[in-house]
Amino acid sequence: MTRHNTPVESVIFSGRKIPAYNLLSEAALSRIEDQADWILREIGVEFHGDATALELLAAAGAKINGKRVRFEPGHARELCATSPSEFQLHGRDPTRTVTLGGDNVVLMPGYGSPFVSDLKNGRRYATLKDFHNFVKLAYSTPALHHSGGTVVEPTDVPVNKRHLDMMLAHLTLSAKPFMGSVTAPERARDSIEMARLVFGRDFMDRNAVMQANINVNSPLIYDDTMTRALRIYAEANQCVCISPAIFAGAMGPLSPAAVAAQTLAEAMVGIALSQLVQPGCPVVFGSFHSSMNLRTGALTFGSPEANMTTMALTQLGRRLGVPVRSGGGQITSSNAPDGQAMQDSAGALWSTLLSGAHQVWHAAGWLEGGLVMSYEKFILDLDHCGAMLKLLQGFDTDDESFGRDAYRETGPGQNFLSTSHTLRHYTTANFEPRISDAGPYETWSENGSLRADQRATAQWRQMLDSYQQPEMKPGLAVALEDFVSERKAAMPDEWY
């Protein structure tokens, strides 16, 4: 019996067809927006070590006092107004181009894990080989639309050279959109230079092909590393994603309302800066937030409080008129790809997608609060991504969907399996996951009583075995490799 999957590839770019869920009332949203304005007027945001950023903000009318920047109510929001509500992020294969904003949904793999794990080899530091593997896996699945960024930390490469190998991998092993480096100005510039080798400078001056994640050093600080990277990408008219990062109770007050307001305040300031650098620069309203066990200090993911905050932030971002990167994704604090991991992850993805987020990081692989990228969890998450993409399509209520002819062929008590209506539709009616097992217990036992995570091992191996590298113009791969070699040769290794 061959497996058959609904062609989710076609789902991806046809967009959401079910309404977004609105958790909060108009009144509640206004109160949160007012609190964001209060934060920006009364407390303000600090910019550390970037005089240019301060000058841009001062020229736009913000009140500057040393590093501290304050805004009159409504001012930061006004400065965001030139950012596009919807834009394309181009893949080097045009069929992989995605749209951010509107009714579109872009799912991405996990980001930033220093460790990987799989059931055979256990937990270990991530290497460039793992990085390559996850780029290949993300390219191979129709359930993800984006190659991601630091899908894992290639810890066997010197810190100051990792961005070169990571860019090379995204540009050659995948043809989906990707993220560039932000960890130092020269790394940001290298990332853009490498993309220009592939896409051309003219094209990139007019079109976004890559994203940069600008993390706020929450609470209320923009570091110069981040603002310089922001300015470099914005000047190149590439997409910046502004991501406040708040664990409720540590980097902000403990309540969902407060975290939502502070995230909005911090994000509006970064979005404003991007628009001052380059009006109309494509921007994403990002967030990363979660809850904590406030007695132990342990970080928790997929909690009801975090999920509510996720839903609130999507609403707030949509009101701001900027594509929203949700703070959710398939995230968990679990140390294994077990029931907890999938319970946490499923809830986080439901809150993310039902609320109408446009871009979802960490949609596959994340384990241990992000410390680990798990090969098996990645596969389990893909199944759920596919299922949710199917759900976002809703269902038809046209005449054909009701199958009146099937009732005429059968009648009370009869089976519909052999009706012509069923035969017309049975191959495409249902999303079919790859790992879920609906077979009988006896068969499952005879096959070794494998849990879902154990069944996932064969799947990621098979995907890597059958991976096919996307084509690239002759000479281009060489040019990219030459760029990497030259840049590497020009720098001594740095390991921290």
Add this chain to the structure above:
Amino acid sequence: MTRHNTPVESVIFSGRKIPAYNLLSEAALSRIEDQADWILREIGVEFHGDATALELLAAAGAKINGKRVRFEPGHARELCATSPSEFQLHGRDPTRTVTLGGDNVVLMPGYGSPFVSDLKNGRRYATLKDFHNFVKLAYSTPALHHSGGTVVEPTDVPVNKRHLDMMLAHLTLSAKPFMGSVTAPERARDSIEMARLVFGRDFMDRNAVMQANINVNSPLIYDDTMTRALRIYAEANQCVCISPAIFAGAMGPLSPAAVAAQTLAEAMVGIALSQLVQPGCPVVFGSFHSSMNLRTGALTFGSPEANMTTMALTQLGRRLGVPVRSGGGQITSSNAPDGQAMQDSAGALWSTLLSGAHQVWHAAGWLEGGLVMSYEKFILDLDHCGAMLKLLQGFDTDDESFGRDAYRETGPGQNFLSTSHTLRHYTTANFEPRISDAGPYETWSENGSLRADQRATAQWRQMLDSYQQPEMKPGLAVALEDFVSERKAAMPDEWY
């Protein structure tokens, strides 16, 4: 470090505070309702072996042709109009009384499994001891509000005597509302008689204290076993829940739209019958439906198609003005309490609760498509029930929630953990699950690298160890036991 849980007990009866998600537009809902009317006019529903039911329906104006009953468009809906949109289901401990309808949510354990499993003793036929255990567990947790019905099949008790032991358990080991037997008229009568010993006939003539699940023999057949039970409960003014049972593609066409329409059609007929027996009788619009792998015939649960159908049915039931028992719950086809089980279950519960269902069966324990009640899955599910109950409460956006004083105490870059705002709220801010582990990998490894299901074993044992039987008036337990003994002595054992 002691564990602390948000007191979800208080959550339970304070009701949903976030809006219900409306998957379908007004136009789509109308089309499904029209299709339900088409089914009832063109195809009709059969009543097998119950002349009284046919007479009641004929007298109300339905068209009868042998067993087949047809309705003019809108007629079945009209006959449902006397059913209450909201009513109480009384516990013998009044603090356990629940309300069905409105903004209330009532969660229940799984129903009907012939097998149980736990990690130590494996998979085996369920016994009365297991039945007692699950009644005790459901009574002990604030995450469930109802004792359920056939929480497992007590297979060591003769079939014709099981209802007596099950009723005795619900009435003595729990004080939450429960379900009575429907599998034969005399068992239904016994169930009501036993409840009357506890609640009094007068009270029960005016108030519902129990529910009966009336399964439709879908497609489009009501068997006499079910309609007789329906009439017995409705005559006693106890709650009937009408549950069509449709696997898409087998007992109806394969599309969500068709399953929703057929479920609505079948349910309206049963609800109408209950109102003809006893106008104003409390009724629940139930459903049980799921999807199948249409190539293998395997039943699948938590699929996107089933979850969409769940959401649609909740909307349709709310429009009908009757409390809705969702077809969801924490259901899965997985053979183990693993990642698949929790991914399926979490999605099914999200679709159930976000869409606004009032009553949720199978909220805890269900495994293997309902063949198995798993002790460990029960515990994992309870965590998710608690989390979702917290989520249904939404969050405050009052002045206190924004923590302005915390910003004044701190400032950019500072930690909020020791602010007075955090100290005022940290013990109650977050729902804390019992099984989820957010601790570091090293500690987790040192403790044996236990998966979530493995950690759950200690929890259900501890809950059974610390179970405290609710008090009962002296003599009442004896009266119940005498009733059971007399009825058992009056019948030879029947094992099928």
